[in-house]
Amino acid sequence: MRLVEAVLNGDRLALARLLTQVEQGTPAGLKALDMLFQHTGKAYLIGVTGSPGSGKSSLVNRLVYALRHPIGDASPKRVAVIAVDPSSPFSGGALLGDRVRMRDLAGDAGVFIRSMASRGNLGGLARATVSSAQVLDAAGFEVILIETVGAGQAEVDIARLADTILVVGTPGMGDEIQAIKAGILEIADILVINKADQPGVEEAEQFLRMMVETALTQKDTDDEGKRWSPPIVRTIALRGEGVQNLLDVIQQHAAHLENSGQSQERVRHRLEYDLINRVQERLLARWWGEVAEAAFREMLERIYRREISPCQAAEQLVEVTNQL
Ligand SMILES: Nc1nc2c(ncn2[C@@H]2O[C@H](COP(=O)(O)OP(=O)(O)OP(=O)(O)O)[C@@H](O)[C@H]2O)c(=O)[nH]1
Ligand SMILES: [Mg+2]
Structure with missing residues (x-):
């Protein structure tokens, strides 16, 4: 298939076209996924979730920039972003804002940004996200950042498919408490208090620390090596402050997953989710046919x-x- 070859050769236009096919689940898209699959399994997935307006896109933007311009003699990573836009009334404007902020990354061939609208079908959205990430992985992007608004179960499910999950909150977190209730805290590998330039940071941190400790005792594992207490990291995405530190903490988490054997577990979990989804979809389609x-x-x-x-x-x- 010419499109697949073009994607493997780094053709961005072909990549955009193929992602559309894959998101829509067209026969050509599915065929391409089959062909690309052997080239996947190399990318590191970072999920970024949290309440609306907490600064996820700003933070993603800064993380991409930091990955492209590493300090020291580390080589820049090829980075892709999947922004899952729940098409809610308030996100339309924000997305436009995101595009403007993404401008300092424009023209960089090592960066690819994809916005995905849910069009009301959240189950399909999770599948489309997994598939898109596979395509970007095969296309050679080494880090894939997936931004979702942590409002509903489907978004939480999407975030959960990542290797490292960031949950982004802000000081003065009225909304955050709701988000935490929705079970979002349990999936966090790293808690980010963004907008640390605003008042109430101490309180937010104290509150989160308490929540983390409660959550940890609930899911206590006997396996010392697997234990990971989600660090709380402060950032000011607006000015890029704390972003390098956040990247370091992400790297620590990646190393922890690797050393404890959990990185393979996460990959298996992701593949299992994909497999079960596809089986369910097929069975349901067959049943409707019968x-x-x-x-x-x-x-x-x-x-x-x-x-x-x-x-x-x-x-x-x-x-x-x-x-x-
Ligand atoms: N004061 C302050 N404002 C920030 C900071 N980071 C982001 N913002 C602002 O917060 C607003 C929302 O930022 P976004 O990055 O769009 O937030 P988001 O979480 O992606 O928003 P949605 O995708 O709509 O949920 C914007 O006006 C940003 O400029 C920060 O560190 N401090
Ligand atoms: Mg956003």
Whole structure:
């Protein structure tokens, strides 16, 4: 396939085209994924999530810049960004703002930025994100940053697919408490207090530290080597302050995963998620092909009339197809 070859040869236009195919799950996109898959497994995935407006995009922007301009004699990494935009009313403007801020990275062939809109289909979004990351991985991007707004379960699921997960909060965190309730804190490898130029940093840090300690005792593991207490890192993305330190902490986490054997676990988890999703999708499609729409509607009516429970109905509907 010419498009696949072009992507492997670093053609950016081909990459953009292929990502569109892959996001939409077209036959050509799926075929390309099959062909590219053997070239994947090299990229390091960093999930960046947190409440709306906490400065995720600004931070991602700064991280990309720092990865492209490393201090000392480290070589610059090729970096891709997937910005998952939940198409919520408030994010439209923010995305535009992101584009403006991304401008200092424009023209750098070692950077590729992709925005993905959810169009209301969040399950599909997780799959599309995994697939896009695979394409970017095959295309030779060594670090892939995935930004999601940590508002819903699907976004949390997406973030969870990363090797290192950053949860970004701000001082004066009324919203943050909500986000933490949504289980977002449990998935954090690193907690970032961004906008550290604003008042209330100490309180935010104290609060987070308390939450981290509670969460840690809950998921206590016997395996000393696997234990990782999420560090709390302060940043001012607006001025790029604390970003190099954040990068160092990310590297420490990567080293911890490597030394404890957990990096392979994370990769397996990611592949398992992808596999299960695809099996579910296929089974569901097959089932829809076999069950008569009328029979389904009729069953729904019977549930509505309380003649049958959803559980019994599901069993019968699946039985029907099993007998075919
Ligand atoms: N004071 C201050 N403002 C910041 C800082 N970082 C980002 N901002 C501002 O906060 C606003 C939101 O920043 P974004 O980077 O778009 O935040 P986001 O989390 O990506 O937003 P969504 O994607 O819409 O959820 C912008 O006006 C930024 O300029 C910071 O460290 N300090
Ligand atoms: Mg953003």
